[in-house]
Amino acid sequence: MTQTYVQFQDEARDKVVAIFPGTMEDDPQPLDAYPVQGMLDDSDELVLNYLNPPITPEMELANNTATRNSLLSIATLAIDPLQDAVDLDDATDADIALLKKWKQYRVAVNRLDLNLSNVIWPVPPA
Structure with missing residues (x-):
């Protein structure tokens, strides 16, 4: 040793x-x-x-917050052009359905308890 x-x-x-x-x-x-x-x-x-220091609750919260913010940004980037198409009366039925799924996803991500040590992140729409 x-x-x-x-x-x-x-x-x-x-x-x-x-x-x-x-x-x-x-x-x-x-x-x-x-x-x-x-x-x-x-x-x-x-x-x-x-x-390899143990992860503190503060570190866990910071990591979860960063992940949440990243996922919210990704969702917003997907939602904005779909919402533009709806606002301009140029959206297809598929656009409208996908917009709803992305908005549901964004709401689900935003409602997560970030203080948990093992957050179960929602799966984004395909």
């Missing part, structure tokens, strides 16, 4: 805040700049959490 040279957040040593190349013996970091240093196995949960 490989050891990783780390800096801990504080004396509790329950959170890694930096990982350094080399070992403490080969490449020591200045203790005044990087206090509370140590070695951990590469597979240690603290090392793994530093390399």
